[in-house]
Amino acid sequence: MNKTIRTICKLLLAVIFFFPILWIVFSSFKPQSELFTFPLTFFPASPTLENYQAAFKSGDFLQYFFNSTFVAVVSTFITIFINVMAGYALSKYIFKGRDLIFFVMIATLMIPLQVILVPIFILEKNLGLLNSLWGIIIPPAATPTGIFLARQYMMTIPNSLIEAARIDSAGEWYIFQRIIIPLAKPIIATIAIFSFMWRWNDFLWPFIVISTQKKYTLQLALANFVGQYDVDWSNLLSMTVISIIPLIVVFLLFQRYFIKGMTSGGVKF
Amino acid sequence: MAKKRKASSSFHQVKAPLLFLAPNMLIFFIFIIIPAVSGLRMSLYDWSILGEHNFIGFSNYTTLVGDSMFWKSLVNTLRYVLLVVPLLTASALGVALLVSGQEKGIGILRGFYYLPTMLSFIIVGISWRWILGDEIGIMNFLIRMMGGEHVKWLTSPAMATASLIFITIWAQTGFYMVMFVGGLQAIPTALFDAASIDGANKWQVFTKVKFPMIRPTMLVVVVLATINAFKAFELIFVLTKGGPGTTTKFLVQSIYQVAFEEDRMGYASSMAIALMFVIGVLTMIQFRVNKKDYSNE
Numbered sequence: 001m002n003k004t005i006r007t008i009c010k011l012l013l014a015v016i017f018f019f020p021i022l023w024i025v026f027s028s029f030k031p032q033s034e035l036f037t038f039p040l041t042f043f044p045a046s047p048t049l050e051n052y053q054a055a056f057k058s059g060d061f062l063q064y065f066f067n068s069t070f071v072a073v074v075s076t077f078i079t080i081f082i083n084v085m086a087g088y089a090l091s092k093y094i095f096k097g098r099d100l101i102f103f104v105m106i107a108t109l110m111i112p113l114q115v116i117l118v119p120i121f122i123l124e125k126n127l128g129l130l131n132s133l134w135g136i137i138i139p140p141a142a143t144p145t146g147i148f149l150a151r152q153y154m155m156t157i158p159n160s161l162i163e164a165a166r167i168d169s170a171g172e173w174y175i176f177q178r179i180i181i182p183l184a185k186p187i188i189a190t191i192a193i194f195s196f197m198w199r200w201n202d203f204l205w206p207f208i209v210i211s212t213q214k215k216y217t218l219q220l221a222l223a224n225f226v227g228q229y230d231v232d233w234s235n236l237l238s239m240t241v242i243s244i245i246p247l248i249v250v251f252l253l254f255q256r257y258f259i260k261g262m263t264s265g266g267v268k269f
Numbered sequence: 270m271a272k273k274r275k276a277s278s279s280f281h282q283v284k285a286p287l288l289f290l291a292p293n294m295l296i297f298f299i300f301i302i303i304p305a306v307s308g309l310r311m312s313l314y315d316w317s318i319l320g321e322h323n324f325i326g327f328s329n330y331t332t333l334v335g336d337s338m339f340w341k342s343l344v345n346t347l348r349y350v351l352l353v354v355p356l357l358t359a360s361a362l363g364v365a366l367l368v369s370g371q372e373k374g375i376g377i378l379r380g381f382y383y384l385p386t387m388l389s390f391i392i393v394g395i396s397w398r399w400i401l402g403d404e405i406g407i408m409n410f411l412i413r414m415m416g417g418e419h420v421k422w423l424t425s426p427a428m429a430t431a432s433l434i435f436i437t438i439w440a441q442t443g444f445y446m447v448m449f450v451g452g453l454q455a456i457p458t459a460l461f462d463a464a465s466i467d468g469a470n471k472w473q474v475f476t477k478v479k480f481p482m483i484r485p486t487m488l489v490v491v492v493l494a495t496i497n498a499f500k501a502f503e504l505i506f507v508l509t510k511g512g513p514g515t516t517t518k519f520l521v522q523s524i525y526q527v528a529f530e531e532d533r534m535g536y537a538s539s540m541a542i543a544l545m546f547v548i549g550v551l552t553m554i555q556f557r558v559n560k561k562d563y564s565n566e
Contacts, residue, residue, distance in 0.1 A: 006367060089289035095281070096283075
């Protein structure tokens with residue numbers, strides 16, 4: 001009996017968590033006439049691709065998609081590169097101030113962008129980064145969580161491997177590149193997924209930095225369709241679905257790393 | 270100790286680690302430390318983007334104290350945070366308890382629960398606006414079909430905050446659930462064995478074994494959930510725009526509006542410092558409470 005109740009709860013929760021996504025997907029295949037006429041039906045009565053064709057026909061949408069992809073991919077490469085190097089320095093060397101540097105970096109988790117919005121804007125303006133995709137890519141690249149994950153993982157790499165390489169007179173960069181990077185692949189994958197997802201989904205940075213429509217990311221473009229009282233639903237539904245697809249693909253491809261990274265982050269904090 | 274140090278002497282270096290750290294620290298310094306400090310400084314100025322910057326001491330802060338808009342949005346924010354954090358923590362823990370096992374297919378179920386977490390807040394907001402729309406939403410359609418009166422989920426003062434809270438919980442439960450699942454799975458099975466030998470029932474297992482063991486996870490979840498709740502911006506941007514009236518206008522919205530729509534950058538900075546202060550105080554209380562509870566046991 002108890003078990004039946006648990007099963008019912010589980011399935012009910014699955015419906016609650018999944019239904020809104022499913023509803024938007026099904027709605028996106030409905031023709032205009034079906035979207036706003038009652039009674040509503042769950043499945044599209046006469047499914048159509050017209051909403052998708054309309055989205056792709058407007059050249060801007062492809063531009064937004066490209067901008068988002070560019071920002072997410074380039075940012076992810078930069079984030080991995082600098083955070084993995086920093087994580088290595090903070091875990092496998094002993095020098096004065098090391099723990100202080102780590103502590104300060106982690107402490108800045110407490111300073112959300114929302115709080116330094118104004119000075120960031122002025123800074124980007126002075127550096128000429130306003131209204132440029134690089135102005136979204138570079139500033140948030142040094143993520144405390146990325147450093148944290150990299151450092152924690154690298155502490156588990158045995159020192160003897162590094163020592164042996166040094167005895168064979170390998171250079172420090174060589175050791176990092178040939179020994180550490182291959183061993184750190186799982187954590188690199190984890191950081192990559194998190195970084196990609198965060199950048200793909202990010203709204204506030206582009207919102208502050210970008211001002212011309214040609215440079216909009218997908219999130220910015222989607223939000224732009226939404227007014228306080230009116231929403232331009234006809235194009236919005238299909239665009240929303242398209243902008244979810246890369247996330248689902250990344251999630252399905254890397255699910256293994258994903259949950260692992262999350263749980264290890266949660267337990268060791 | 271001395272012996273150990275000798276053995277690892279090749280790890281005492283300065284140049285190499287600093288070079289490895291350099292790119293990170295450079296970006297970190299320019300884009301986090303400098304803005305944080307200059308935010309403090311700007312809050313003491315009358316500062317507009319194109320106009321002059323005049324030092325005015327603590328005037329912004331004294332203005333803040335008498336600014337009813339500031340207090341209104343602070344109260345709105347606190348109401349949201351104080352409701353979202355406990356509800357979200359409870360829902361994440363509840364769901365985690367359901368799916369922390371190892372039985373077949375449980376991973377897929379967790380995947381389903383986790384799905385909303387992957388969506389951007391913009392997409393979450395759009396999806397729910399489509400569902401909760403006054404006239405065209407399926408929720409009101411179903412209510413009317415069952416003979417009810419349609420509800421203004423997002424456009425009435427009474428419902429807007431409640432809807433916002435529910436949607437936040439929907440969107441974030443999966444994220445904290447994974448943390449709790451990690452914490453629950455890390456509990457040594459020997460503890461459960463011992464409890465069942467002692468004849469503990471399910472409730473006792475939860476309160477005496479599971480709950481104390483996931484306390485560290487709980488603290489992380491509560492702290493993260495609090496900070497995230499204070500940051501809420503996107504959901505409001507697509508769901509209510511702060512309306513109806515100013516019911517769902519939060520501090521971050523006010524900061525944005527004062528800075529970029531009214532071009533009062535200095536004043537907006539003082540609001541941001543106040544926000545930072547509130548977050549800091551709440552986080553400190555959370556750590557304190559956690560510590561105190563520990564020492565009581």
